Amino acid sequence: xxxxxxxxxxxxxxxxxxxxxxxxxxxxxxxxxxxxxxxxxxxxxxxxxxxxxxxxxxxxxxxxxxxxxxxxxxxxxxxxxxxxxxxxxxxxxxxxxxxxxxxxxxxxxxxxxxxxxxxxxxxxxxxxxxxxxxxxxxxxxxxxxxxxxxxxxxxxxxxxxxxxxxxxxxxxxxxxxxxxxxxxxxxxxxxxxxxxxxxxxxxxxxxxxxxxxxxxxxxxxxxxxxxxxxxxxxxxxxxxxxxxxxxxxxxxxxxxxxxxxxxxxxxxxxxxxxxxxxxxxxxxxxxxxxxxxxxxxxxxxxxxxxxxxxxxxxxxxxxxxxxxxxxxxxxxxxxxxxxxxxxxxxxxxxxxxxxxxxxxxxxxxxxxxxxxxxxxxxxxxxxxxxxxxxxxxxxxxxxxxxxxxxxxxxxxxxxxxxxxxxxxxxxxxxxxxxxxxxxxx
Amino acid sequence: xxxxxxxxxxxxxxxxxxxxxxxxxxxxxxxxxxxxxxxxxxxxxxxxxxxxxxxxxxxxxxxxxxxxxxxxxxxxxxxxxxxxxxxxxxxxxxxxxxxxxxxxxxxxxxxxxxxxxxxxxxxxxxxxxxxxxxxxxxxxxxxxxxxxxxxxxxxxxxxxxxxxxxxxxxxxxxxxxxxxxxxxxxxxxxxxxxxxxxxxxxxxxxxxxxxxxxxxxxxxxxxxxxxxxxxxxxxxxxxxxxxxxxxxxxxxxxxxxxxxxxxxxxxxxxxxxxxxxxxxxxxxxxxxxxxxxxxxxxxxxxxxxxxxxxxxxxxxxxxxxxxxxxxxxxxxxxxxxxxxxxxxxxxxxxxxxxxxxxxxxxxxxxxxxxxxxxxxxxxxxxxxxxxxxxxxxxxxxxxxxxxxxxxxxxxxxxxxxxxxxxxxxxxxxxxxxxxxxxxxxxxxxxxxxxxxxxx
Numbered sequence: 081x082x083x084x085x086x087x088x089x090x091x092x093x094x095x096x097x098x099x100x101x102x103x104x105x106x107x108x109x110x111x112x113x114x115x116x117x118x119x120x121x122x123x124x125x126x127x128x129x130x131x132x133x134x135x136x137x138x139x140x141x142x143x144x145x146x147x148x149x150x151x152x153x154x155x156x157x158x159x160x161x162x163x164x165x166x167x168x169x170x171x172x173x174x175x176x177x178x179x180x181x182x183x184x185x186x187x188x189x190x191x192x193x194x195x196x197x198x199x200x201x202x203x204x205x206x207x208x209x210x211x212x213x214x215x216x217x218x219x220x221x222x223x224x225x226x227x228x229x230x231x232x233x234x235x236x237x238x239x240x241x242x243x244x245x246x247x248x249x250x251x252x253x254x255x256x257x258x259x260x261x262x263x264x265x266x267x268x269x270x271x272x273x274x275x276x277x278x279x280x281x282x283x284x285x286x287x288x289x290x291x292x293x294x295x296x297x298x299x300x301x302x303x304x305x306x307x308x309x310x311x312x313x314x315x316x317x318x319x320x321x322x323x324x325x326x327x328x329x330x331x332x333x334x335x336x337x338x339x340x341x342x343x344x345x346x347x348x349x350x351x352x353x354x355x356x357x358x359x360x361x362x363x364x365x366x367x368x369x370x371x372x373x374x375x376x377x378x379x380x381x382x383x384x385x386x387x388x389x390x391x392x393x394x395x396x397x398x399x400x401x402x403x404x405x406x407x408x409x410x411x412x413x414x415x416x417x418x419x420x421x422x423x424x425x426x427x428x429x430x431x432x433x434x435x436x437x438x439x440x441x442x443x444x445x446x447x448x449x450x451x452x453x454x455x456x457x458x459x460x461x462x463x464x465x466x467x468x469x470x471x472x473x474x475x476x477x478x479x480x481x482x483x484x485x486x487x488x489x490x491x492x493x494x495x496x497x498x499x500x501x502x503x504x505x506x507x508x509x510x511x512x513x514x515x516x517x518x519x520x521x
Numbered sequence: 522x523x524x525x526x527x528x529x530x531x532x533x534x535x536x537x538x539x540x541x542x543x544x545x546x547x548x549x550x551x552x553x554x555x556x557x558x559x560x561x562x563x564x565x566x567x568x569x570x571x572x573x574x575x576x577x578x579x580x581x582x583x584x585x586x587x588x589x590x591x592x593x594x595x596x597x598x599x600x601x602x603x604x605x606x607x608x609x610x611x612x613x614x615x616x617x618x619x620x621x622x623x624x625x626x627x628x629x630x631x632x633x634x635x636x637x638x639x640x641x642x643x644x645x646x647x648x649x650x651x652x653x654x655x656x657x658x659x660x661x662x663x664x665x666x667x668x669x670x671x672x673x674x675x676x677x678x679x680x681x682x683x684x685x686x687x688x689x690x691x692x693x694x695x696x697x698x699x700x701x702x703x704x705x706x707x708x709x710x711x712x713x714x715x716x717x718x719x720x721x722x723x724x725x726x727x728x729x730x731x732x733x734x735x736x737x738x739x740x741x742x743x744x745x746x747x748x749x750x751x752x753x754x755x756x757x758x759x760x761x762x763x764x765x766x767x768x769x770x771x772x773x774x775x776x777x778x779x780x781x782x783x784x785x786x787x788x789x790x791x792x793x794x795x796x797x798x799x800x801x802x803x804x805x806x807x808x809x810x811x812x813x814x815x816x817x818x819x820x821x822x823x824x825x826x827x828x829x830x831x832x833x834x835x836x837x838x839x840x841x842x843x844x845x846x847x848x849x850x851x852x853x854x855x856x857x858x859x860x861x862x863x864x865x866x867x868x869x870x871x872x873x874x875x876x877x878x879x880x881x882x883x884x885x886x887x888x889x890x891x892x893x894x895x896x897x898x899x900x901x902x903x904x905x906x907x908x909x910x911x912x913x914x915x916x917x918x919x920x921x922x923x924x925x926x927x928x929x930x931x932x933x934x935x936x937x938x939x940x941x942x943x944x945x946x947x948x949x950x951x952x953x954x955x956x957x958x959x960x961x962x963x964x965x966x967x968x969x970x971x972x973x974x975x976x
Contacts, residue, residue, distance in 0.1 A: 087612070108568055108590075108592045109592065109608075109612060110590075110591050110592045110604075110605040110606075110608040110609040110612060111563075111589050111590075111591070111592075111608055111609030111610065111611065111612030111613045111616070112589060112590075112592070112612060112616070113561075113587055113588065113589050113590075113617070114568055114571070114572070114590060114592065116568055116572060117568065117569045117572040117573070118567045118568055118569020118570070118572070119567075119569070120569055121569045121572065121573070136537075139628070140545055140628045140658075140659035140660040141538060141541055141543060141544055141545050141659070141663070142544050142545030142547065142548070142570070142573065142628075142659050143569075143573075144538070144541060145541050145543070145544035145545070146544065146573035146574075146576065146577055147573075148540070148541070148912070159522040162522045163522070163539065163540055164538075164539070164540050164541060165537065165538070165539055166537060166538045166541060167535065167537045168536065168537055168538045168541070169628075169660050170536075170660050170661065171658070171660050171661055173660070174628075174632055174660050181535050181536070181537065182535075184534055184535035184537075185533075185535035185537035187535075188531070188533050188534070188535055188537065189537075189539075191531065192527075192531065192539075203628075204566065204567050204593075204598075204627070204628060204629040204632075205628045205629060205632050205659075205660070207598065208598055208629065208632050208633060209632065234598075235566075235567035235568075235569045235570070235593070235629070236566075236567045236593040236594060236595060236597060236598045236629060237594075237595050238594075238595070239568070453585060453587065453735075453737070454616065454617065454737065457735050472576050472579055472580060473572075473575055473576055473579050473585075473586075475579070475583075476579055476583055476584050476585045477585045477735060479731070480584075480585055480729075480731065480732075480734075480735040481733070481734075481735045482731070482733040521731060521733045
């Protein structure tokens with residue numbers, strides 16, 4: 081297939097072509113207008129929703145400024161995480177080291193905010209000047225009697241996925257109990273949900289409704305307290321696998337907590353996930369409650385969904401999102417609405433994700449990894465998409481092309497998980513597709 | 522979120538920032554470079570930088586922001602980024618084919634010491650294409666410094682004095698303002714019937730119209746031949762000491778084009794100064810349209826002055842914009858009590874303090890400050906109105922204050938980048954924003970018996 085960029089051929093496949101596996105999870109090409117972010121970004125988005133943590137970014141100001149409260153993760157308690165803290169490294173710190181400044185900043189911030197927990201993020205420059213974050217964190221922990229956890233997130237050491245792993249390593253340090261916790265039967269952690277627009281709350285409501293105990297999410301609306309209970313869970317649910325499968329594996333290895341992959345995006349996957357959880361429990365009562373929950377919820381949305389299912393016949397969607405699970409769920413969700421996905425891609429999907437994506441999409445659908453605006457434009461036009469699903473940087477691109485758009489990233493303003501999320505999604509598709517503004521284009 | 526901010530201001534020896542009022546150089550450099558016709562800004566560093574800058578600019582302008590990145594890896598940080606930049610140059614011209622590639626550095630590439638001129642010199646650049654650069658270390662200054670450095674880079678690379686005699690044309694460096702402001706400044710220049718070269722000029726790039734087609738390089742931006750020709754102009758007006766003066770001075774040094782650094786033309790005084798300067802440079806008279814606009818503005822100011830008098834304001838943002846806006850607030854009879862910029866530089870403090878002295882006022886003034894300090898000032902001396910970028914909304918909420926969004930970035934409101942705050946028209950807009958904010962609040966807070974139809 082002709083691609084926009086030579087050197088990117090292997091990152092694009094078209095379903096129906098002769099067997100060829102997509103190239104993914106590799107470094108971006110130098111000089112491309114990549115939509116991807118860095119290690120620090122990956123680490124920050126995973127850890128940021130921990131509400132009572134003080135997140136110090138050790139570096140020049142930019143990294144702290146750009147990540148100030150942009151995650152859209154909601155809190156039911158503390159709001160400390162929504163502030164921005166930076167050591168604001170200057171030229172002389174780069175030359176002489178920024179370690180002292182960091183220690184001093186920690187002391188001051190502890191005085192002002194008295195936090196339960198501090199994360200120190202390494203940025204690019206810290207990786208080069210070699211400040212010893214481990215030692216500084218250790219000393220600060222001793223001095224202040226709180227958890228101070230360094231995050232090895234120098235931007236250049238890999239891509240966003242490496243940041244996810246760095247965050248998971250930090251989380252492992254945080255959840256490690258002093259003495260092993262007793263496992264609570266029928267208790268659950270939810271990994272890879274960040275409570276965007278209150279989504280964790282919806283999943284938690286379902287989990288509790290079917291009679292299971294909810295420990296904590298990783299990391300939506302979590303706190304140092306809830307996270308410390310995590311190792312007492314009997315099951316980990318993994319939603320955003322891209323960011324969390326590593327943690328799930330580690331928790332299985334260390335704490336013998338098994339995990340299953342679920343997704344609460346779209347009706348099909350929500351039902352499937354609830355049933356998987358119920359059958360894992362092996363408990364007749366839970367099974368019954370689950371069936372009841374599904375029936376009730378479906379009843380509640382049936383009428384409205386029915387309307388939407390007739391509205392979009394013949395419409396085509398393009399999807400470019402961060403992780404694989406979201407892409408997979410979206411294909412099903414669009415199918416439910418009668419919309420065909422004609423182009424789909426992710427920033428950080430794995431080979432497994434892409435295999436699943438390819439098995440779900442129709443013949444001729446373009447599948448891309450780590451794409452760029454030029455390719456997005458080309459495939460949107462070529463495939464005649466009426467709607468793009470993406471994040472901040474894709475929105476104006478879609479609009480310029482005169483097609484509808486849905487934010488499925490940090491800027492979403494209503495929850496998209498569960499049954500109510502499915503309705504919200506359908507509603508949003510309808511609003512954007514049917515807006516009168518397109519008539520003026 | 523800021524409900525627990527305390528009144529007590531502690532000394533912070535670390536000089537770390539809490540809720541910053543600035544960001545780093547590269548984003549300013551990227552914005553400036555977008556003001557050149559068919560130019561692709563290039564971020565020489567990790568790919569996160571580029572992604573963040575594009576995201577930030579996209580949120581502010583609500584338009585696609587294009588920029589490429591060297592995508593540093595661990596190897597680059599050890600062996601230097603030369604290979605990445607060379608590959609980038611090759612790829613950018615094969616894939617995106619801009620006319621110009623404007624490279625800016627990042628904290629990483631500066632720290633590992635990449636020597637841009639020699640890397641670019643050793644790269645294969647297609648014959649009719651241009652690669653130029655600016656050093657924009659993130660650990661120095663702010664986004665405004667980055668804008669200034671990239672603008673200065675344009676002078677250093679392009680400006681050339683080829684003519685014996687200077688041409689009847691003026692260079693105008695608008696500074697870190699919105700495309701709506703650049704359009705307004707150009708409108709004034711056209712009304713004055715003066716030939717001008719504006720650089721950088723992001724109008725038509727980040728406020729491009731909807732056509733149903735996506736073009737990677739929209740029609741706006743300063744043309745290369747014009748950038749070169751800036752060396753032949755008879756004068757440069759650089760607007761704002763922080764964002765534009767360095768480029769103006771570099772042009773004076775390089776091509777002997779006299780530089781006049783003026784305040785960003787926000788408010789009646791600064792706009793008057795701009796127009797008076799044009800008169801001095803060689804325009805014969807002020808056109809009737811502008812005189813009428815000024816008259817209208819003053820009329821509006823007199824019609825509304827009683828709403829403003831004695832009202833206390835806290836204002837923060839970028840130095841050039843804050844300096845001129847503060848002056849205009851004083852002209853309206855308002856009382857700026859807290860004035861802060863995140864960008865370091867003592868000239869800011871000096872300028873604001875002189876202005877306040879002149880008005881017989883005292884205020885908290887700081888350069889290189891952060892929004893925790895600003896909030897604490899407000900706690901200690903409450904105000905009636907807050908002016909700043911979107912990040913002011915947390916303080917506005919905690920203190921129940923009306924907020925007017927002026928500056929960069931504005932992430933939670935739209936249309937702002939299309940409409941000017943400069944010139945007489947822009948000043949009218951500010952008066953409207955300020956009086957609406959104050960009067961909406963008065964209406965909201967009024968007791969039933971005080972709620973009035975006419976205000």
